[in-house]
Amino acid sequence: MPRHQTVNERTLWRPAEATDVVLLGGTDRLRDDIARIAAAAGLALRPESPREAPVSAAGATPVLLGTGYARVPRTSAEVIVVGFIDEAPALWDLAASTGAGRVAVLPDGAAWLAEYLSRTWRRETTGKLVAVHGASGGVGASALAGWLAATAARSGTATVLVDGDPLGGGLSSAMGAADVPGLVWPDLTEVQGTVNPVQLAASLPAIAGFSLLSWPGTGEAFLPETPAIDTAAAIMAAAAGAFGLVVIDAGRLGTGHDIGSPADDIVLLTRADCRSRRAAATAVTAAVGTGANVHVVVRGPLPAGTDEQLIADGLGVPLAGYLPHLRAVPACQRDGRLPELASNRRIRSLCASVLDRLDTGHKPGRLP
Structure with missing residues (x-):
């Protein structure tokens, strides 16, 4: 490799x-x-x-x-x-x-x-697997997953961000890693047996202090080749062996590619409007069925008369944090500058709160 x-x-x-x-x-x-x-x-x-x-x-x-x-x-x-x-x-x-x-x-x-x-x-060296799901499409789960990875890496935790959606256009472009050399999912489809964790980690592109295993954003008119479940499970086991934290951008529950490795924790991102909250309630039911610890992050703006804690209480899961509405996100995602927003004070505070709640080994004192 x-x-x-x-x-x-x-x-x-x-x-x-x-x-x-x-x-x-x-x-x-x-x-x-x-x-x-x-x-x-x-x-x-x-x-x-x-x-x-x-x-x-x-x-x-x-x-x-x-x-x-x-x-x-x-x-x-x-x-x-x-x-x-x-x-x-x-x-x-x-x-x-x-x-x-x-x-x-x-x-x-x-x-x-x-x-x-x-x-x-x-x-004996298995890192924590955290899956970030969106309760509905376009809620910003990919951005949150990237910010969590960047924040954890900045605090000293060896971290990899895994793209769990082969049809999502590839995380590498949004993370500014489109031209960084390294392996992507299709390169690993022929892997058989166990995967060496150190070799895998050294072969992945690195951006903003964390490693990235992404689907390519080629824009070609064909479906990307996806690895078999056993192969994907071996790759994820190697990732967990090489990194202290594996953050999975998992898309909507039930719609992503099966990477054959259940998450320890699920972070569910939802908007605060009524329709999104109904979708989040269904997603929570599915998430609880996986056996993972489920947490919710509420994305603003908040409707009048409610707050993020009331929404989490209504869903019956712990509140991990509040994500404010940031107008800069679409442009940063388009231009491959999403990791830059991890230094935003409000984003940094949210990610630190989530990582602490998940007990990922995050070290708050090392944040700038």
Whole structure:
């Protein structure tokens, strides 16, 4: 996959809680092979001498044992014995003496080990998935999703914005990323099996501090090719493994493409007029059925005699914030300048409130 960020930028995509692969014992040949396998899983090898003190708890990533390490490692992580086929008897003896639960015999076991390391790492480093839905068309869900992503990224959270609507014309143009090189959804339609989180993150276009996985806004007279549900689910799992926050511009409930990954939280954006509130009530019923935590953002202007809290109370879901009417939004969306509005005081206040409510790891003190 192509890389478009600098080395310093790429280091930001790796979650702070990710753990290197620890290898105890083994030959130089084994260390070289395990280093390549770890890299394929999006991790780095940290070899340690068998003469050094045993490692302490290493988190979720398994500890690998090579021949030459005869002691039982003091670790709460899973232990896997690794080595080559010509030393298979010694590997099984080592597994028995140390209580290791698995043995990976190379070279045949290399593919399994890479996938297993990648899968266990992602399971413990899953970021929060937040889907932004509009109760009705044209309410501004794409803009809100982009502002949430920009605000979270500015506060220090590794963030990706995912375009969940293949027929929406592509988020990249509205976000000013149409000419930024990187992968888009159709580039991933042929992906099979698991997806390396680090490679995915490094291959996406970056704008305003966050990454973007968009549908292309080509304007061509044909439908874009969409990935199968299993493929989309693997891509979303990789995104959640590489980023602390995944913001999905999900369009109207029931109309977007199934990306095969349920959201942890749903932010429903609705206007305040009677028709929009009726549509929002139906959308809330559908959203609650997904099992996600549902929150509502009310978009102004407000009719006389009501306020955003009354509207949220009528819908029966918590109020996440109020989005004022901003005349600059259509022009900014047309010109690819939507992220600029994230610095607007009212937008910034709304997004900070929403991110805090969703417990996304947002750090209010880091906002300018």
